[in-house]
Amino acid sequence: MTDRLIAVYAVRADVAGVDARAEALALEQSVELPLAAVFDARVRREVVARVESIAARADGRHTVRVALARETTGDEPGQLLNMLFGNSSLHDDVELVDIEIDAALASAYGGPRHGVRGWREATGALDRPLTCSALKPQGLGPDALADLAGVYARAGIDVVKDDHGLANPPSAPYAARVPAVQAAIDDANRATGGRTVYAPNLTGSLDAIRAQLRVARDCGARAALIAPMVSGVASLAVVAREAGVPILAHPALAGLGRMAPPLLCGRLFRLFGADATIYPYAGGRFGYSASTCAAIASAARDPWAGLAPALPVPAGGMSVERVPEVARAVGPDAMLLIGGSLLAAGAGLEARCRAFVTAVHAAGAPR
């Protein structure tokens, strides 16, 4: 299969029309021409995508597996997305649900450079789910955000991330915020003997992201956050190559319709180098089902094409009360992210954070 990869689509079509729709889909995602307009023999044989199989789905749609020529993807993240779904994203009868790739293709992207083990080594959390919280609300200054980070770290939260909305605002410019937050976490770690890690938010052009990585490296930040669908997946791949720290992927803009979340936030972000992937957990503020969440977790960390596993990070309206349930469902190889419901405790924030940490430590023994 090294010269082909399989794109798996769910197609809404009646039985009489699905064969033609599948062929049109294969042409749209490869030569973008009617076959009658493809005169080159090699292109017809090696470049035109092939419909490999069509099968009925329980939901009334059809599973259409299409073999794309690897040469059309250039082993480049954006071009892979483009060939998987670029034009078909404009068709509302098609959902991209999965891909099938071999280890040779996967190794061309590299996947998680640190993976689950990297997060465990960085934080010292060896046999339980990790804990994570976010610096918010945006609008606070560097000192206030640093104080908040200190509270999280003293409470023993493993990973402190910037709010994904926290880019480079005048109220807390990246170059002032990140060193201040890291210093507060370093102080807390020294005081407690803990190993809290900070993941600053990388945003903007690749030039801006590289400048942000330099600031982060200079002050000793040991992780990074990026939203691949906002930055472009090519920037995620560059960060994975250059950052030297575990990368946390955020799903901002990843909900735009018809790419299945387990594929996009699970497999693809992992393939392009994310070491952990945040997703909205069932029962929170977002509408993902428990089965979708389980599928995202599997896509992030199950054995796949020789890639290192990435940590699933259930989030989006979690609470301390739900920790036992969520930890049981997602298992120990995960990172639990709670933000707003901790901050709502106001003066009781640090105690609330400790309750979060205690609940996760109690919940998580390895399966």
Added chain:
Amino acid sequence: MTDRLIAVYAVRADVAGVDARAEALALEQSVELPLAAVFDARVRREVVARVESIAARADGRHTVRVALARETTGDEPGQLLNMLFGNSSLHDDVELVDIEIDAALASAYGGPRHGVRGWREATGALDRPLTCSALKPQGLGPDALADLAGVYARAGIDVVKDDHGLANPPSAPYAARVPAVQAAIDDANRATGGRTVYAPNLTGSLDAIRAQLRVARDCGARAALIAPMVSGVASLAVVAREAGVPILAHPALAGLGRMAPPLLCGRLFRLFGADATIYPYAGGRFGYSASTCAAIASAARDPWAGLAPALPVPAGGMSVERVPEVARAVGPDAMLLIGGSLLAAGAGLEARCRAFVTAVHAAGAPR
């Protein structure tokens, strides 16, 4: 309004619930916290997004206008998308339908650097729609693609673009393909006295895009193609600043669900620097309605926030037979793109291209 911009959403909610849903949307797209967890007075006053108005829509949904704090967007394209729709893209009851900005915010992005006038100056097409076709299928080598470009140019097509699937494949590496295609177009222009322009396809990381721009500049390419939702909108903005030639935006991945096409392919790509924007025209291979297409054309070129107009580029299954209808509907300030239906002519390609050019010249006088 300089400290705020308005995001306009279409929200599916019943009348009893729409106020609460609108408030939740405003919080999700700003502080990402319940208001009870926002203790800072300035953040409550200046950073938390405000619901400005709620009105019933004809389709049964509600128009919700939310005032976002400009300071949260950092005048950066990706962060603007993030604050407009990052997390809410994960909610299937919300569609982002429009933005309202002032000239101060618009000028921070810059918009089209060349615009409609730039395309007309580059091609010499002063008072009619422009013609465009694509180099495809991918899989052909540089010589075959150059021969095809020569046919297009001899036939008088104004703009020859790479197929958006043509990135940097082994069959036609960018560094070999682009100079070969440009040379063929230069030869044709010399022979005919024409002024056909070539738009090579910029893909990959910003590093790769800059290397591609150098190759394009060195061989005299006078336009460029980019798919902003694939490359990341920040890369579009960098290209708009650095390329020095008109930029053609491709809608690959732009159909991912709930951002209205007139906003994304029209207003936002224009705001970020696209000089022309391709969209699937009604009655072609894609399902956009005539009214959606009209709205995209208006968003691309109507007076807006002091930005230069961009050319709307109807495409996606057009034919020479439809030129009069499409030209009448879209008007002279447009670029008509026909690809596959020309190539289907096989040996009759050049004649078919001339028929396309003749039809557009006949159709297009200024309104």
